[in-house]
Amino acid sequence: MTNRKLTFIRMSFKSLVRKRSFWLCIALIPLFVLFVSVTSKDDSGVLKIGVLYEDSDPAGKEIAESLINDDHLIYFFRAEDEESSIHDIVRGRLDALWIFEGDTESRMREYFTGKSKDPFVRVFEREGSITLFMSHEFLYGAMYPKIAYIIYEDFVERNLVPKAEITEEQIKEAYAKHADTGSIVVFDTIEGGKAEQKTDYLTLPLRGLLSLTVLLCALAGALYYRHDLETGKYNCISAKKRLFPAYATVFPAAFICGAAVYVTLVVSSQVESAAWEALAMALYIWAVTSVGVLFGLVIPSVKALGAVVPMYMLTCTLLSPIFYNLPMLTPIMRFLPNYHYLASSYNKELLMSLGIFAAVITVLTFVADKIRARLA
Amino acid sequence: MKKKYLSLRFKKAMKVYPTVLAISLALLIVIGVFTFFTVRSLYDENNDHRVRIGLCGSIGGTYLNIGVEAIKSFDSLNLSMELVEMTLEEADRSLRSGDIYGYVIVPEGFVNGIVNYENVPLHYVMNSDNDAFSSLVIMDVARTVASLVTTSQYAVYSMESLARENHVSYVGENGEQLNLKFIDLILARDDTFSNTRLDVEENNSIFGYYICSGILLALLLWGISCSALLTKRDPSLDRLLASKGVGPFSQVTREFFVFFALTFVTFFAPCAILGACLKAADLPIPEISSGPYYGGIMFAIKAIPALLAVCAIHFLIYEVFKKGVGVILIQFFITVIAGYISGCFYHVNFFPDSVRNIASQLPWGRSLTLLKASVRGETDVLSSAILLVFAALAVGLSVFLRKREVSA
Numbered sequence: 001m002t003n004r005k006l007t008f009i010r011m012s013f014k015s016l017v018r019k020r021s022f023w024l025c026i027a028l029i030p031l032f033v034l035f036v037s038v039t040s041k042d043d044s045g046v047l048k049i050g051v052l053y054e055d056s057d058p059a060g061k062e063i064a065e066s067l068i069n070d071d072h073l074i075y076f077f078r079a080e081d082e083e084s085s086i087h088d089i090v091r092g093r094l095d096a097l098w099i100f101e102g103d104t105e106s107r108m109r110e111y112f113t114g115k116s117k118d119p120f121v122r123v124f125e126r127e128g129s130i131t132l133f134m135s136h137e138f139l140y141g142a143m144y145p146k147i148a149y150i151i152y153e154d155f156v157e158r159n160l161v162p163k164a165e166i167t168e169e170q171i172k173e174a175y176a177k178h179a180d181t182g183s184i185v186v187f188d189t190i191e192g193g194k195a196e197q198k199t200d201y202l203t204l205p206l207r208g209l210l211s212l213t214v215l216l217c218a219l220a221g222a223l224y225y226r227h228d229l230e231t232g233k234y235n236c237i238s239a240k241k242r243l244f245p246a247y248a249t250v251f252p253a254a255f256i257c258g259a260a261v262y263v264t265l266v267v268s269s270q271v272e273s274a275a276w277e278a279l280a281m282a283l284y285i286w287a288v289t290s291v292g293v294l295f296g297l298v299i300p301s302v303k304a305l306g307a308v309v310p311m312y313m314l315t316c317t318l319l320s321p322i323f324y325n326l327p328m329l330t331p332i333m334r335f336l337p338n339y340h341y342l343a344s345s346y347n348k349e350l351l352m353s354l355g356i357f358a359a360v361i362t363v364l365t366f367v368a369d370k371i372r373a374r375l376a
Numbered sequence: 377m378k379k380k381y382l383s384l385r386f387k388k389a390m391k392v393y394p395t396v397l398a399i400s401l402a403l404l405i406v407i408g409v410f411t412f413f414t415v416r417s418l419y420d421e422n423n424d425h426r427v428r429i430g431l432c433g434s435i436g437g438t439y440l441n442i443g444v445e446a447i448k449s450f451d452s453l454n455l456s457m458e459l460v461e462m463t464l465e466e467a468d469r470s471l472r473s474g475d476i477y478g479y480v481i482v483p484e485g486f487v488n489g490i491v492n493y494e495n496v497p498l499h500y501v502m503n504s505d506n507d508a509f510s511s512l513v514i515m516d517v518a519r520t521v522a523s524l525v526t527t528s529q530y531a532v533y534s535m536e537s538l539a540r541e542n543h544v545s546y547v548g549e550n551g552e553q554l555n556l557k558f559i560d561l562i563l564a565r566d567d568t569f570s571n572t573r574l575d576v577e578e579n580n581s582i583f584g585y586y587i588c589s590g591i592l593l594a595l596l597l598w599g600i601s602c603s604a605l606l607t608k609r610d611p612s613l614d615r616l617l618a619s620k621g622v623g624p625f626s627q628v629t630r631e632f633f634v635f636f637a638l639t640f641v642t643f644f645a646p647c648a649i650l651g652a653c654l655k656a657a658d659l660p661i662p663e664i665s666s667g668p669y670y671g672g673i674m675f676a677i678k679a680i681p682a683l684l685a686v687c688a689i690h691f692l693i694y695e696v697f698k699k700g701v702g703v704i705l706i707q708f709f710i711t712v713i714a715g716y717i718s719g720c721f722y723h724v725n726f727f728p729d730s731v732r733n734i735a736s737q738l739p740w741g742r743s744l745t746l747l748k749a750s751v752r753g754e755t756d757v758l759s760s761a762i763l764l765v766f767a768a769l770a771v772g773l774s775v776f777l778r779k780r781e782v783s784a
Contacts (some may be wrong), residue, residue: 021702025709042728073516092579111421119568126576132515140565141520144527147705151561152531152729155554156538172536186497187515190471207423209712216708223701303604307399310600313708314403323721
């Protein structure tokens with residue numbers, strides 16, 4: 001690289017670090033991550049469900065505690081009393097209340113042996129939603145080991161005991177041998193790795209949100225480039241040689257922000273491998289720099305670019321899998337750089353797709369520049 | 377001169393309005409698409425768009441097959457999850473193309489494993505971008521559903537081994553009987569608890585909530601759309617205006633008034649039209665369907681303090697960061713951060729109390745509270761008063777900054 005080009009890059013870095021709005025944005029990155037990381041440790045869940053039980057009811061207590069102690073997306077806690085909890089539901093502070101009224105095991109036994117038809121859990125809840133329906137499955141799932149044993153025991157007593165001498169101990173022992181075989185479901189990723197069971201959904205969008213800031217800074221770099229072009233800064237450079245200034249203006253913005261995001265993610269332990277993330281971030285900086293340059297070349301004025309940037313950013317924010325994954329929109333997502341970056345954190349195949357995306361966009365910038373130079 | 381300045385500002389506003397409107401419409405379309413798909417996929421209990429989960433592996437000729445049939449007919453889960461039998465290749469292809477959320481593989485020795493007291497777990501395969509919220513919900517449910525199926529199998533094979541050890545005849549018949557009993561039990565599981573639905577006061581429906589959060593997000597982005605109107609020009613013009621008798625206070629208040637008027641007009645018309653259309657369409661949004669046809673107009677009027685506060689903050693940001701590019705950067709950062717903690721992306725109830733308390737004290741969170749009350753047809757006096765104070769403070773600060781600039 002010639003000295004002139006290096007001087008150009010150095011000047012771009014210098015002019016960027018003098019902008020206070022840019023530094024304010026960079027400073028907001030770790031502050032935001034710190035805020036979310038600290039607050040996410042507080043109790044929270046997609047639903048807040050109170051469980052009411054008595055200490056003198058071992059079965060009810062066991063089921064309730066398994067719900068409270070297990071990691072779920074739903075926040076379960078021990079409710080204090082029925083009246084105030086119902087009041088909380090009515091006031092919108094609580095989603096549901098599950099009440100084990102005492103002597104749960106006997107009630108279950110009577111219910112499943114056909115001696116009673118009375119339900120053994122009382123549920124109060126607000127208006128229905130899919131997540132509330134799903135919470136019923138968690139309730140039933142927590143009760144099911146006990147229920148399954150009662151059904152099994154009753155079946156054995158009715159059908160096997162009259163035909164053979166089977167003791168209570170044998171019944172328990174046979175069940176324990178089968179039931180105590182460890183984890184019954186393993187989560188894998190399609191690429192072959194193990195998928196972690198995560199429930200801390202508040203910090204999950206952090207990586208996605210921070211990737212947006214890198215993209216935004218690259219687009220801001222494109223705006224600076226367009227502004228410089230319109231104010232005549234590059235008049236001394238031939239129209240055929242304006243691709244390099246575009247890269248030299250966009251790259252510093254993407255690089256500084258990318259570095260800040262990378263350090264923040266590593267320091268706050270949001271990534272599994274710092275080396276892998278460094279590689280993914282390097283490719284992502286390349287990709288967003290090329291996207292920024294392409295926008296700067298294709299969109300003919302600062303005003304038009306200023307209008308397109310928010311739309312593109314909003315599309316990247318809402319349609320890529322940051323908050324919700326909408327698989328039906330995957331074909332659109334493939335045009336968004338942050339989609340490839342988010343997907344690349346898990347395996348080599350997808351890291352390569354980020355590299356391919358960056359390379360394709362870079363080629364497009366060369367094509368766009370050639371067309372622009374011919375038209376100039 | 378002061379009157380002339382006001383009319384000049386209006387003229388400028390009218391000149392840039394078509395651009396502003398075009399940008400805003402495009403942004404609204406993006407928000408609308410996102411809101412529609414999100415609400416449809418996660419919350420609408422009446423839709424037929426289910427989360428599809430593939431099922432492959434050796435399930436034929438075992439009790440597990442019957443168990444899986446039972447799971448398939450789960451009434452409540454059918455609203456959200458659908459198990460589709462497919463080959464491994466089909467499942468892999470469907471997962472990569474986004475047709476299914478994940479697939480369950482029942483491994484070769486699964487049933488034998490249970491019989492021989494060995495742990496041969498089921499495998500749930502998902503996409504690697506499992507950081508999205510919906511993937512976590514599915515994982516949690518898949519874990520619970522899998523435990524229902526396998527626990528039933530444990531019980532069946534425990535009974536069979538007990539029968540075999542004690543030389544009881546008709547082992548297989550007994551196994552089938554017990555398995556059918558479990559299936560009946562799973563299908564009737566909602567009978568095991570009594571369910572009372574309570575009417576909730578001061579609460580919005582999910583659709584009502586996301587309409588309000590979508591409006592707040594649009595208001596947050598409005599500052600970027602209006603950059604052509606608000607971007608600061610040469611500061612010497614402010615000094616010239618001051619010398620002609622239009623002081624910093626008059627400048628700021630007139631500029632802000634024009635900006636707010638533009639915002640209100642843009643906000644009012646769609647609210648009035650959409651309110652009437654949604655009411656006529658009789659969609660499952662109780663706040664709108666139970667209100668009058670002019671509910672949109674009432675909503676727009678009641679939401680004025682929120683509009684004032686958000687506009688005043690946009691105005692202040694432009695007063696602090698005068699350059700076009702920097703201001704867009706800051707605006708977008710603030711939109712994402714404020715939108716996140718105020719509940720524009722995740723429902724505000726998903727956050728812990730500490731975040732909710734902080735958000736409710738900030739102008740954006742308070743604006744959402746006011747919008748939610750307004751869409752219910754209520755008047756939230758406290759939120760309105762707080763938002764008016766925020767608006768006054770932001771405008772006051774803008775006047776102070778302009779004064780400093782003029783006297784510099």
